[in-house]
Amino acid sequence: MMRDDRTLPLGWVWTTIGEITQVVEKIDPREKPGSEFAYLDISSIDNTTYRITEPKFYSGKDAPSRARQLIRANDVLFSTVRTYLKNIAFVPEIYDGQIASTGFSVLRAEDGVSSKYLFYYSLTESFLSALGELQRGTSYPAVRDSDVREQPIPLASLPEQRRIVAKIEELFTRLDAGVAALKRVLAALKRYRAAVLKAACEGRLVPQDPNVEPAEKLLARILAERRARWEADLRAKGKDPKKAKNVEPKSPDIDGLPELPLGWCWATLAQQKLFSLYGPRFSSNEYTADGVAVLRTSDISESGKVSLKSAPRLSLSDSEYEKYKCEVGDLLITRTGSIGTLAIFNDWVRAIPGAFLIQYRLLVPETTRWYLFYFLKSPSGNSSLLKKSAGIGRPNLNAPSIEEIPIPLPPLAEQPRIVAEVERRLSLVQELEQTVGANLARAERLRQAILKRAFEGKLAPQDPNDEPARALLQRISQPDSVAGQSERYSQRGGVTLSHRARPARRSHLPPG
Numbered sequence: 001m002m003r004d005d006r007t008l009p010l011g012w013v014w015t016t017i018g019e020i021t022q023v024v025e026k027i028d029p030r031e032k033p034g035s036e037f038a039y040l041d042i043s044s045i046d047n048t049t050y051r052i053t054e055p056k057f058y059s060g061k062d063a064p065s066r067a068r069q070l071i072r073a074n075d076v077l078f079s080t081v082r083t084y085l086k087n088i089a090f091v092p093e094i095y096d097g098q099i100a101s102t103g104f105s106v107l108r109a110e111d112g113v114s115s116k117y118l119f120y121y122s123l124t125e126s127f128l129s130a131l132g133e134l135q136r137g138t139s140y141p142a143v144r145d146s147d148v149r150e151q152p153i154p155l156a157s158l159p160e161q162r163r164i165v166a167k168i169e170e171l172f173t174r175l176d177a178g179v180a181a182l183k184r185v186l187a188a189l190k191r192y193r194a195a196v197l198k199a200a201c202e203g204r205l206v207p208q209d210p211n212v213e214p215a216e217k218l219l220a221r222i223l224a225e226r227r228a229r230w231e232a233d234l235r236a237k238g239k240d241p242k243k244a245k246n247v248e249p250k251s252p253d254i255d256g257l258p259e260l261p262l263g264w265c266w267a268t269l270a271q272q273k274l275f276s277l278y279g280p281r282f283s284s285n286e287y288t289a290d291g292v293a294v295l296r297t298s299d300i301s302e303s304g305k306v307s308l309k310s311a312p313r314l315s316l317s318d319s320e321y322e323k324y325k326c327e328v329g330d331l332l333i334t335r336t337g338s339i340g341t342l343a344i345f346n347d348w349v350r351a352i353p354g355a356f357l358i359q360y361r362l363l364v365p366e367t368t369r370w371y372l373f374y375f376l377k378s379p380s381g382n383s384s385l386l387k388k389s390a391g392i393g394r395p396n397l398n399a400p401s402i403e404e405i406p407i408p409l410p411p412l413a414e415q416p417r418i419v420a421e422v423e424r425r426l427s428l429v430q431e432l433e434q435t436v437g438a439n440l441a442r443a444e445r446l447r448q449a450i451l452k453r454a455f456e457g458k459l460a461p462q463d464p465n466d467e468p469a470r471a472l473l474q475r476i477s478q479p480d481s482v483a484g485q486s487e488r489y490s491q492r493g494g495v496t497l498s499h500r501a502r503p504a505r506r507s508h509l510p511p512g
Helices: 115-122 125-132 145-149 158-200 215-236 318-324 366-377 379-388 399-403 415-454 469-477 480-491
Strands: 013-016 036-040 056-059 067-070 076-079 088-090 099-101 104-107 152-155 265-267 273-278 292-295 331-334 342-344 351-353 357-362 407-409
Touching: 013 469, 076 115, 088 115, 099 104, 104 145, 115 125, 115 158, 115 415, 125 415, 152 469, 158 366, 158 379, 158 415, 215 265, 215 407, 273 399, 318 351, 331 366, 342 366, 357 366, 366 379, 366 407, 366 415, 379 399
Parallel strands: 036 099, 292 351
Antiparallel strands: 013 152, 036 056, 067 099, 076 088, 076 104, 265 407, 273 357, 331 342, 331 357
C-alpha cells in the first residue's frame, strides 16, 4: 500500500523500489564455455563494510547453476536470503559485466535516480525490518525478488538525492574512522590479554620468593595422594595393592623446553588428575522440561565460569548421573568444534557435561586449578591444545593428548599471587572491552539515525527550485522509457557475456 506523500518533505513522493529500478539481464554463461567471469554470491559480500571482498572466478563451462544475473557498475546487490544478515553491496566499476547469483535482488537505478541513494536506503532499518517480516521458510528463510521491489521508498529530486548521498558519506567517513579506532583498541586489548597470560606462565608477572616450598614438593604430594587413592580403591575391592601394578603417569619430556624460574618445575595434567571422562553426547530430541542440566560450550563465559540458567534439561537415572555428573572444581575442556574452550565448574545445579567436553577431576588445591586454567588459555597452552587436535574435516582433542602437554608449575605459595594479578589485569581488560563494545553498538545506532534522518529529508537542505520528484517519476514511468531502456541495454552489450579483462583478485574495494 502506497504511503501518503503528505508525510514527506515538499517535492518528495512515495514510490516503490520496482518503479525506480530497471529489469536486470538474465544469461547462461555455459553458452560460452570458454569465457571467464567473476561470480558473486552471498559469501562474496562483507556484511560489515557492505563491499565485495571474496569473488569467485569461473569459466563458462564450470559456471554454477545460480550464476544467471549480469551485473553492471553501480548496481546494488541485496541478498534475499536471511535479510537480517545485511549481505548488501554496491557494485564497483571492476565488476561491471560480471555475474551474480540468483540469491540476490539486483537493483539497477533508472535514469534520474542516484544508485548510491538506492544503496543507502537498502541499509535502513525500516527497509530491512519490513522485508524481515516477509521471509518464508525456517531453515532457509528468504524473500522473493518481487517482495524487494514492492517495498516503498521516499523519492527526492535528483539534485537533493545527490546532496543526501554526499552528506551521508561525509558523516559515515567520520563514523568509520571512529569505528576503526575502536577496533584497533580491541585488537590491542586482545594482544595485552595474551601478553599477561604469557608473562604469568613464565614467572614474569609477580616476583618470586626463594624461601617458599618449591613446586617439586607440591607435585610429589599430589603423586603420593594419587597412589594412596589407588591403593585404597583396590583394598575396597578386596585386592592387595602389592600384587597389582600401578601405572604411574609419565613426567613430561622437557628436552628443548625453556628454563623455568627458581622453584618451578615441569608437570603434566596426567600427573595432577584424579580422573578424566568424556562428556556424553545427547540429541536435542532427548531434552525435557526438567531434570539434570546439560552443560554446553555456550554456557561457558570468557572468564571460565559456568552459568546453567538457559541450559537444556535431561532425564537421567541416578546411575547415569553419578557417572557423568560435574562437581565444583572440575576442569572442563571442549574437544571438538570450538576446541579448547575452558571452564572450572562452579555451579551448584545438578549438571552433567554435554557433547564434546572432556571433564577432569583434579588432585590439586583450588588455586592450582585456576593456574592450570590460565595456562591452558595462554598462548603457549592454547597452541599446545590446538597442536594436539587430530582428524580431518572435524578435528578433535582426546584426553591422552592433552594430558601429556608440559605445564610450567609454580610453587603453591606463588600461585595465589599469580592468579590474583592475572584476574586483576584481565578484569580491567574486560571492562575496557565492554566499553568499546558499547561504543561500537552506539556507532551502529548512530549510523541508522543518520540514515533515518536522511530519508526523512532532515539531513541535507531542500532547494525549492529543484524539480519535484513526481515529475522525475512520471518520466521514468512513461511507456517510451521501456524502449529507451532496451536501447541502453543494447548499447551496453545487451545480454551477452562481457569479454572485458578478468578482474584482479582484490578485496576491500571501495564502493564505487
